Amino acid sequence: RAPFSGIVARVAIDQGDTVQAGTHALSLTGGDAWEVTVSVPDTYNEYLSVGRPLSATIDGVAGTHTGRITAISPMVSNRTRQVQVTVRFSDLPASARDGLFVRVALPVQLGRDLFAVPSRYLHYSYDGPYLLRPDRREVPIRIVRETAERVLIQSPALTATTTIAR
Numbered sequence: 001r002a003p004f005s006g007i008v009a010r011v012a013i014d015q016g017d018t019v020q021a022g023t024h025a026l027s028l029t030g031g032d033a034w035e036v037t038v039s040v041p042d043t044y045n046e047y048l049s050v051g052r053p054l055s056a057t058i059d060g061v062a063g064t065h066t067g068r069i070t071a072i073s074p075m076v077s078n079r080t081r082q083v084q085v086t087v088r089f090s091d092l093p094a095s096a097r098d099g100l101f102v103r104v105a106l107p108v109q110l111g112r113d114l115f116a117v118p119s120r121y122l123h124y125s126y127d128g129p130y131l132l133r134p135d136r137r138e139v140p141i142r143i144v145r146e147t148a149e150r151v152l153i154q155s156p157a158l159t160a161t162t163t164i165a166r
Contacts, residue, residue: 011025012024012025013025033088033089033090034088034089034090034092034096035070035086035087035088035089036056036067036086036087036088036089036102036104037084037085037086037087038084038085038087038102038104039077039080039082039083039084039085040082040083040084040085040106041081041082041145042076042081042082042083043143043144043145043146044106045076045083047106048069048072048083048085048106049069049072050069050070050071050072051068051069052068052069053066053067053068054066054067054068054069054087054104054105054106055067055104055105056087056089056102056103056104056105057102057103058092058096058100058101058102058103059100059101059102060095060097060100061092061093061095061096061100062093062095063093065089065091065092066089067087067088067089067090067104068087068088069085069086069087070086070087070088071085071086072084072085072086073085087104113154113155113156113158114144114152114153114154115152115153115154115155115158116150116151116152116153117131117150117151117153117164118149118150118151119146119147119148119149119150119151120166121164121165121166122141122143122151122153123138125138127140128140128141128142129141129142129143129153131153131155131158131164132164132165132166133162133163133164133165134163134164134165136165139155139157139158139162139164140155140157141153141154141155141158142154142155
């Protein structure tokens with residue numbers, strides 16, 4: 001018995017095959033709700049909770065769609081430093097199909113002591129990341145989000161007028 005009504009999208013066994021309980025026999029698509037598994041960087045763990053609403057865009061499907069987190073993996077990947085999160089969407093248009101690329105937005109409330117700095121300004125020591133002031137004093141920071149060129153950092157020791165050195 002399937003957990004929802006839908007359309008058989010893929011059959012993984014052949015007629016006459018002997019299978020054991022739990023064997024993946026087929027894939028269903030459709031139904032009244034869709035589940036998507038997304039990878040979220042572990043730096044966002046504090047913002048994840050079951051039931052939390054998320055918005056998403058889906059390639060080939062017009063508009064922004066709202067879903068809810070239904071499951072959060074207890075494991076973080078050692079290789080990617082990401083956690084798997086299951087998001088359930090309902091009321092998607094008929095143009096939604098399995099296999100489409102989904103971009104999920106996780107809105108977070110950021111504090112007032114957050115700053116974006118060029119990644120080349122970051123330094124690392126045994127105690128963690130830091131910035132340098134022009135007088136070479138270290139300013140300890142917490143990295144909130146990192147891209148190739150910029151880093152969103154948090155530090156109560158910084159103000160909007162603090163000068164940093166490379």
